[in-house]
Amino acid sequence: MSNMNKAVVIGAGIAGLITARMLSEYYQEVYIVERDELPTAPANRQGTPQSFHPHRVLPRGHMILERYFPGYTNDLLDHGAQASYAEETKLVNRFGTFVSRPPFLSASSSRALLEWVLRRRVQNIQHVHFLTNTEVTGLISSEDRQTITGIYTKKRNEKKQEGMLTADMVIDTAGRSSKVIKWLTSLGHTVPDPEVLKVSLGYSTQYYKIPPQAREQWRSVISEAQPAKGISTGMLLRIENNIALTLLFSAGGEHYPPTKPDEFQAELKYLNASEIAKTVSHLEPLQGPRGYRTPESVRQHFEKMETWPSGLLVLGDAFCNFDPIYGQGMTVAAIEAETVGNCLEEQKRNPQPYFERHVLHQMQEAIDPAWWLSSIADLRWKGVEHVGPPLKGITFVQKYIDLFTKKAMELAANGNSRFYLTQTLMTSLVLPPSKFFNAEILTMILDDNGSPEEKKLRAELGVQDPKLFQQRIDELIPSFDAAFDERLKDFLMSLKQQ
Ligand SMILES: Cc1cc2nc3c(=O)[nH]c(=O)nc-3n(C[C@H](O)[C@H](O)[C@H](O)COP(=O)(O)OP(=O)(O)OC[C@H]3O[C@@H](n4cnc5c(N)ncnc54)[C@H](O)[C@@H]3O)c2cc1C
Structure with missing residues (x-):
């Protein structure tokens, strides 16, 4: 920690952007290296295939985003996001129905708009530099392999130029496709088996245009699942520019939400909230339904490793990823970035050895409730299995x-x-x-x-x-x-x- 010159963040997803913003308070130069060419307007991109699906920010994530990006909610609203605090949400489950409004200022948008708003803020920080169209291919280490001193890169163009970037700190936020385990292993570190929730989950999302006559009385609907009866979760949400998204979700692998329009429409009728099927029958279908499936959620336990190199941290989906239906992923990434920031602050006042290992422990503690709550909820689905230290209660x-x-x-x-x-x-x-x-x-x-x-x-x-x-x-x-x-x-x- 004696030298706070340069930090490198791998990946410009949500975790990467919050991390780069947080690091900008501590490092003279921050480089954010992203394999995609980043769009100049809000748009989905290849490196984040999940962007097509609804992305909600939980209140804890919202608080942290407002801390690092003050006024980001207003930026979203200025770019057409839906003021969700101003509209009703109807919740339906097997016990009944009730209608409420979020008790704080919030904005509902596509993931692409949220990412673009945050990215523009980070791009405006003078000492944060974006290297796009550049894939990180490995970690540079000291001779004894106990310190990470930078990254190897390869341009994603025809010439595929290879390069190197040295750094005092490398933070991998490359998401579910992170190669950090492979890189650590090739440096001779033994990585323990992660904790795994074998969840076999499926999403299917359809976009619609909300016609003018339906905009005034619009309300979002959340239809909770009934796993014992095999009833899916359903959501109807409004994002920017009067676009509505309908989502179907189920877990356990026995049934995946359909991606054929007529089957998707038919399944909407079986939800606990019959209102969703009725409402969308008056909307103009746009893109979708498009599916997303994943067999597992994975929580790494790097803090248990005998050796962990200094100069390296991992956070976001690369560290722990979640069943997305509970909307935790971006909030947990924000909690982790904030945890790293708190540790850097502590380290500045009172420098201690084994900083990175301390951070890994702190991040585990910080994400524990999220992992426990979503795992317990998913274990209601037949076929879902938890592999790792037993979850209590x-x-x-x-x-x-x-x-x-x-x-x-x-x-x-x-x-x-x-x-x-x-x-x-x-x-x-x-x-x-x-x-x-x-x-x-x-x-x-x-x-x-x-x-x-x-x-x-x-x-x-x-x-x-x-x-x-x-x-x-x-x-x-x-x-x-x-x-x-x-x-x-x-x-x-x-x-x-x-
Ligand atoms: C279907 C679905 C729905 C979701 N819904 C929600 C929701 O409602 N709310 C919520 O909070 N979360 C949700 N999530 C989770 C959320 O997408 C992630 O938790 C969140 O984006 C944090 O991810 P990340 O930044 O770690 O990874 P990502 O957002 O996946 O970003 C990783 C970035 O790293 C880049 N990259 C990867 N490898 C390299 C490399 N070698 N070199 C350079 N760049 C690289 C990628 O191109 C990408 O830009 C959802 C996820 C899914 C799958």
């Missing part, structure tokens, strides 16, 4: 959420959505799970009405005396409190004041 948590959701939906339908908001803030990674799974809430949801959901939860709990509830919850569920910091309290206060 799976069946208790699934039953707790069922009972909670039932109660929260009843209350929300009667005008009290505060209870439901607690759950939303947890799944948005703003509230730690301990604010949701605790004796106080458990006592509220176990009200002796003898429903099947209540009996199942009591059986999992195994204690009757409410005085023992907290102790039992602490045994069943890990504490994730270290993943949340004080700044989140300010965000919560701002919600309470609204």
Whole structure:
């Protein structure tokens, strides 16, 4: 850390852009090396095939993006993004229906517009340089292979010129197609098996134009899945320029959402929310349906390696990728970049050896709740399997959420959505799970009405005396409190004041 001259970021996806912006506060020069030619206007590109599909920013990600890119939400709105806080969202699940509005300023856009808005901000930082059309092909290391000192590159043109770029820090944000494991292995490091969620998930997305007469009364719809019955998740969202996106999702590999228009339309009718099929029948179909499938979500555990070279970090999808249906990927990338920033700040004040290993540990702690929550949700689908250190509390948590959701939906339908908001803030990674799974809430949801959901939860709990509830919850569920910091309290206060 003595020399903070030059940092290199591999990949100009969402993780790469946030990382480059964060690094610009600490390094004299930051290079962001991207294999694609980057479009000058919002457009999908080859290197990020997921961009076709809806990309939502969770409230925690929104907070971090506003920290590094103040006013980015207004930039999005200025470029036609939908002011989603100004429109209703209807949530439908097996317990009922309720309609709400996001309690803070937010904008719904395509991934291409979000990336373009953030990229323009980074391109305007004088000491951040973009090398596009340039593929990173390897890591340069010191002779003892314990320090990464740069990258090898190859131009993606006919001449395919090869090059080198030295750096004091290289951060790989190359996404799911990252080659970092291969590069580390070729340098003689032994990389442990990652934690894997064998999820076999499928997406299918269709675009529509919303005609003028449908724009005023428009509302988004989220139709939650019912994995036990094989019912898919469905979403109907509006993005910039009055484009609507419909998404179908399922996991487990038994069924993948169709990509033929008539089959896609037919499956919409089986969702918990029949409104989606009805609404889209009045819209003008544009592109799609287009599918996306992936067999697994992968969480690397580099912190467990015996040797980790200094001068190298990995974050974003290359470090840990998620089932996208919970909208966590970009938010987790933001959390990781912020974690690196906090560690650089600490390091500046109080330099310590093994900086990179410390960062890897901190990032693991920071992403733990996201991995746990989405894995537990996916394990409801038949055929999904978790490979790695056992996840704690799976069946208790699934039953707790069922009972909670039932109660929260009843209350929300009667005008009290505060209870439901607690759950939303947890799944948005703003509230730690301990604010949701605790004796106080458990006592509220176990009200002796003898429903099947209540009996199942009591059986999992195994204690009757409410005085023992907290102790039992602490045994069943890990504490994730270290993943949340004080700044989140300010965000919560701002919600309470609204
Ligand atoms: C279908 C789908 C829907 C999703 N929906 C959401 C959502 O709603 N909300 C959400 O938060 N997240 C969502 N995600 C996840 C989200 O796309 C990622 O988590 C997020 O973009 C962070 O990714 P990244 O920057 O690490 O990788 P990417 O965005 O994939 O970017 C990687 C970049 O690295 C470049 N690259 C790769 N290899 C090299 C190389 N060797 N040299 C140079 N450049 C290289 C690529 O061209 C690319 O630009 C979704 C994902 C999928 C698959």
